[in-house]
Amino acid sequence: MTTHIFSRRPRLSRREVLRQGLSGLGISAGIPLVFGRVVQAMTKEEKPGDFANPERILVVVELDGGNDGLNTVVPYGDDAYYRQRPKIAISADKVRRIDDHFGFHPSLVGFERLYKDGKFALVHGCGYDNPILSHFAAMGYWHTGVPIAGEKLGWVGRLADKLSPEVRENLIVNVASQQSLAVRSRVHSPLVFDDPSRFLRVGRYEQTP
Structure with a gap:
C-alpha cells in the first residue's frame, strides 16, 4: 500500500472554487484552471498509452450547500414558478434562455457560452x-x-474500478478536507488533499503487507 504525505494548507471556499475554477475560460480550455497542479501531479508519472484517451479527465465539482437550483436553471416558462416565488423569482426578460421553458441565471455568462458551444449539458430533475x-x-x-x-x-x-481493474496510482483525486464516499473504491486509493492551488507533495512512504 502506498501512503502519500502532504503539507496541510487553508481550504478553498465554495465561492473561491467558483471564481477560479468555473470561469468560462477555465472550463472551455478543457480543465478548470484551479486543477492545473493536480493534473501535473497526476500525469507526471503516467506512461503513454495507458488509456485509450489518456488526455480525458472527468472532473466532478460538488457544491455542497445551499445552491438555489430553481434560480440557477430558471423555469421561466412555468407560471407555478412565479406564483410560488413572488419576491425572488427571476423575470423572463432577464434569464439567459436555453429554450422556451428554461434559462440560466443572468450572471451565468460562462455556462451559457459553454452550452451554446456544445461543451455543457444539464441533467434536470434528478431524484x-x-x-x-x-x-x-x-x-x-x-x-x-x-x-x-x-x-x-x-x-x-x-x-x-471498471476502467482500471488493476491498481493505478493517482487515478482518483479527491480535493476535499476528507475523503468523499463518492470516490471509495475497491481497487484504488484516492489521492486526497484540500487545496489544489497550494498542492505540494512532500514525501511518500511505500508500505508492504
Whole structure:
C-alpha cells in the first residue's frame, strides 16, 4: 500500500472554487484552471498509452450547500414558478434562455457560452422514488448512486474500478478536507488533499503487507 504525505494548507471556499475554477475560460480550455497542479501531479508519472484517451479527465465539482437550483436553471416558462416565488423569482426578460421553458441565471455568462458551444449539458430533475427525508442518508445515495441499497462503494470509485481493474496510482483525486464516499473504491486509493492551488507533495512512504 502506498501512503502519500502532504503539507496541510487553508481550504478553498465554495465561492473561491467558483471564481477560479468555473470561469468560462477555465472550463472551455478543457480543465478548470484551479486543477492545473493536480493534473501535473497526476500525469507526471503516467506512461503513454495507458488509456485509450489518456488526455480525458472527468472532473466532478460538488457544491455542497445551499445552491438555489430553481434560480440557477430558471423555469421561466412555468407560471407555478412565479406564483410560488413572488419576491425572488427571476423575470423572463432577464434569464439567459436555453429554450422556451428554461434559462440560466443572468450572471451565468460562462455556462451559457459553454452550452451554446456544445461543451455543457444539464441533467434536470434528478431524484429517486419515495425520497427519504434524511439529508445525510440522501447524500449517501447521491455519492453511491444506489438509493436504499446499502452500497459501500462510491459511484466514482466503481467507475475507476471498471476502467482500471488493476491498481493505478493517482487515478482518483479527491480535493476535499476528507475523503468523499463518492470516490471509495475497491481497487484504488484516492489521492486526497484540500487545496489544489497550494498542492505540494512532500514525501511518500511505500508500505508492504
